[in-house]
Amino acid sequence: MEYKEFSKKLETINGISLTPFDSNTKEIDWTGVEDNIQYLINKGLKVIVPCGNTSEFYSLSIEEAKEEIKRVVEIVNGRALVVAGIGYSLPMAIELGTYAQEVGADAVMIHQPIHPYITDSGAVSYYKKIINSLDIPSVVYWKDEKLSDDVLKEIAPLEKFVAVKYSINDLPRFAKIVREIPSEHHITWICGTAEKWAPFYFHAGAKGFTSGLVNLYPEKSFEMLHALRNGDEKTTWKVWEETLPFENLRAKYHNGNNVVVIKEAMNLLGLNAGVTREPVDPLDADDKEQVMHLLEKWGLLQSQQA
Template sequence: MSYVDFSKRLETVCGISITPFYEGSKEINWDGLKENIEFLINNGVEVIVPCGNTSEFYALTPEEAKEEIKRVVEIVDGRAKVVAGIGYSLHTAISFAQYAEAVGADAVMIHTPIHPYITESGLTSYLRKIIDSVNIPSILYYKDPEISDNVLKELAPLEKLVGIKYAINNLPRFAKIVQEVPKEHNVTWICGTAEKWAPFYFNAGAKGFTSGLVNLYPQKSLEMLKALQENDQNTVWNVWKEILPFEDLRAKYNNGNNVVIIKEAMELLGLTAGVTREPVNPLNKHDREEVVQLLRSWGFELKIDKVAN
């Protein structure tokens, strides 16, 4: 598949898979991981992203992250595209990228570095060197509002850069950079802040969006995608209103609830999600009750023992 063709494959829902941890030991539940990936594939998710932020990437050791990438590639076995999340220091990120390519990942998603001191030219160099280190396509995860979009304009001409997951919720800024990057660069713009923001991003030029909701309610995510692609505004906003309270819950505490809401909801539905690792704590009683009520309002039958706990 050419880089241009792969870029087109990103015009969809990119499912950010979760990493299930056992309660107590907080070791990875590899059987649970397989269940969750099969769930995504069986429900029509075509792009799966292990080691994203909803996967608790920064709570994984480098060894665990590599093992997760390898196992997801094996589980998927060509039935969807696997985009491996990579990051940390330049040396480590290149090692991740080359490992992902070696084990059969279809592309890599480069996290914005978690670093207290970042310069525009330094970030451009960091990203370029990672992109150049492998033959598989790269997607940038761009989420630091303090960094100029000049970085994206500088890198967009690279053939192997096929997508930008834009996660800065500044719609005029996003629309401007979409307009400034020539279409012949074949970069697919992806809304990086899920269903809540997807309609706004699509209006400004996005062609796909990432989702954590797919881990428990893929039908709703795919319903929104179809409506956006067909410009069915009535359905778009009906779905948006339905999922908004859930996404608002995830956004609480400066997005601290992002992963734990997904995991709690999955457990209530009988899916295998497990607990979160520190620095994320379990849900408080009030937020958990909101999750219960939301799932019931969506018509789900909950596991009684989970609700009672």
């Protein structure tokens, strides 16, 4: 595989797919998974990430995560890249990554370890062992502000390390690490905090961004992507203003609303999002009303007063 060429394919919207759960049993609704992946494909998504945080990866058993990766690969059937989320302990991450590789995923996204204790050198070892254990490329999900970006410098020379999903909203810090890692390593920098932060990250060196909004309003996400690529400031900030209230609602309760806001919006639009699993509860009445009003404002949902 030409890893440096692969990295350029991630310079786009990285759509984090939803995992719909049955409202009664909380089991995965596999028909809903297929419906939602087909929707993303039909809307033009070229990078789909199952088992991301917006997929509620943290609530899935290892067997469920494997099954989701396998089914998404089968549904996509080569029409887009599948970047499978993997993580937890080192052996578990390698097990998930190896499985993803075996069933045909194009790459993996390595979640940052959730252990209560972590050191920079330990993180370097963690990432190196996972990346070196696989043949397919790896994306590193960079989220813990307590870790030094020197970790990324240490692993940057690894050929199979192709991208960083950077999710620490410290723009000077991001701009600095982008400029400190030589371009010869062919790392694609991805804004990991969606449309709200994408314009700022792009100005600092990002070439792609993650999105949960694509699960219900991909047209708006693509409008931002094209504006950013074309240097169209007017459209960029128009889209930013239009999507900001939605992203702010997702960020409520220290990002506790991240998934459930998307699911509420999808369900209102007749898409198959299902419910969330614990530890995330349904939205309260006020937040539900805000979601409905946003969809009405966007013209996606007929006003209840009409």
